[in-house]
Amino acid sequence: MSKGTLSTTTAKGAAVPAGYAGIHSGIVELLDAARQAAARSVNALMTASYWEIGRRIVEAEQQGKRRAGYGEQLIERLSSDLTGRFGRGFGVNNLENMRRFFLAYPRSVISQTLSGKLRNEVASEKSQAVSGKLSLSDLAHAFTLPWSAYVRLLSVKDDHARQFYEAEALRGGWSVRQLDRQIGSQFYERTALSKNKTAMLVKGAVPKPEDAVTPDDAIKDPYVLEFLDLKDEYSESDLEQALIHRLQDFLLELGEGFTFVGRQRRLRIDQTWYRVDLLFFHRRLRCLVIIDLKLGALTHADVGQMHLYCNYAKEHWTFHDENPPVGLILCADKGHALARYALEGLPSKVMAANYRTVLPDAELLQKELENTRRLLESHATIRPKTRKR
Template identity: 45%
Template sequence: MGHSEIVEAISYVEAAADVVRNAKAAATRSVNLAMTYAYFEVGRIVVEEEQEGGSRAKYGNQVIANVSTRLTEEFGRGFSMTNVEQMRKFYRVYSTDEIPQKVSEEFGASLPVTTTGRKFFLSWSHYLKLMRMDDESKRHFYEIEAARNGWSLKELQRQFDSGLYERLALSRDKEGVRLLSEEGQIFEGPSDAIKDPYVLEFLGLKEKDKYSETELETRIIDHLQEFLLELGRGFAFVGRQQRFTYEEDHFKVDLVFYNRLLRCFVLFDLKLGKLTHQDIGQMQMYIHYYDRMVKLNEENPTIGVLLCQDKNDAVVEMTLPKDNEQVFASKYKTVLPSTEELKGFLVKEGDGE
């Protein structure tokens, strides 16, 4: 068998495997989603029966115990009193908590809606995490983004722990923060794609570690999947140390990405220590080169992100033009933000309103 025949054989064999693999994954998602709807309806039955019993606390406990015993008899594990109590909470939280209809239409629904009209898009484990968020706006945001991006429970937890909602809210006015809870992250312009700070705890670098820019870049490449998730929707990796020559001088861009939603190149330059105005000028030169020599006419202007340990916002603002939509300076953190830091994000968000 020749080389081309081998390649062709591998191609159709892998295509067949992909079909089965995707079908199995879809079946698993359907089962998980069906159980989410079932648990919501169990919660409804418990709540409605409790309401029939008025305010008698003992009666409420008896309802939960009866449902737990009956379901356990037929279906086995998974229906302890604690779990049934969670189903009751699930109904109470989500029976009057509706995400916008336009978002529901975007995701679709493979199952009929609940008796309340509420649609669900995630597994029961996801909703157990979401229910612990008291802030309704934040809960909406994470539900939308988890469904839109196919986040696993682990990734949902990671995005929550890294304060994604707070970090995105920092760069938005009151109306922008409201839209986060109704539509998730929307890409209407370059600034919508940029976070400040970026949280890179997955690199395994401690806050006080000594490392070079080359090592930081290598760690990012080694954890490219996690870095892409941190960047957000639409990003595709193009290359590292992308070299270009201008007259007799040679330059290298640390990391180059392309964003399909914004239809433009996104350049990352990694900087240790405090950002300088010379760093900003260098990034502007990189952007000019890509805009004039690399991007196609139908593509949008290139974006540049200076990823640094520290920066002086006044210097950045003074160096860049007032209508800047191409050069962004963002700090990065190598550890997850503490509770105090997350509270600080929220204070800044409130000040911005």
């Protein structure tokens, strides 16, 4: 080996060129920065588009204001047609958010914001754009926070409080998690009542470890996925992903009428996002089967959440000729497995009894869950040893 070409050897025996660590870390930083920039760009254009949609809805409502219920009919029709054309993201609630967004940030506010941002730029054309028709590119400059942050801000009824949270989020670079926590803890009211407001603002700007947003988090934001009409099949952990995959195959192999519908299916209730791990349709029962996996011990909150899922699915995912959905909670706590059906919401005890007869036995599911977890954990302990050979 000649001088200047020193290399090291990995556990697999492959030679690594000298200086590789620096090249690798530099590329990682480059890709992270690029993905963050891409997420910011998508969020800005998405927010600008939603503001413009809100403006058009409001102006259409004003033109038809003499007709009772015109606004509701307009949004419902738009929701149906846009969903059919563009997929997710255009439900009635989200269109209502766009309408409220425009009302909270009217053209006068946006023009003032843009004028301030472009004040130091030598761009007469941009100045004219601010005073005239606003393009999406112009609007994107006005919205610095992601759409999910503006959705959270819309829940703040008091205008002064909303402006305070927006200003602090911009000043402190708050993530949506941090913004949500500050609003939930009434940070505005506590700061207003504090004798040392400066100390409160400094303390409030300090993020917690769980507030950190990685490029992956930004890309996987549910609103971004909806806007780009991308599938959302992200799992919380490698173990959860492996368990879900094995259980999906297991249920299909049972041959009892299960038809796979989707994984990691998201749903939004008010401004909160939820995710169900597996969604099946049972041909014999003619109903959706919602499956949620918990890696910890089963709690009353998990049961209540499943009933929430079933109620949502009954209203939004179930066709008129189908039976009410049923929920299945699988608890994969280490050393203990539990399978529990949520049947209390069914219209009659007869239907619940029929469901129990047709659906796989809970003990069978628990046994499969235990076996799968043991198998996965044994593979996890064996794999590092094989790499050292």
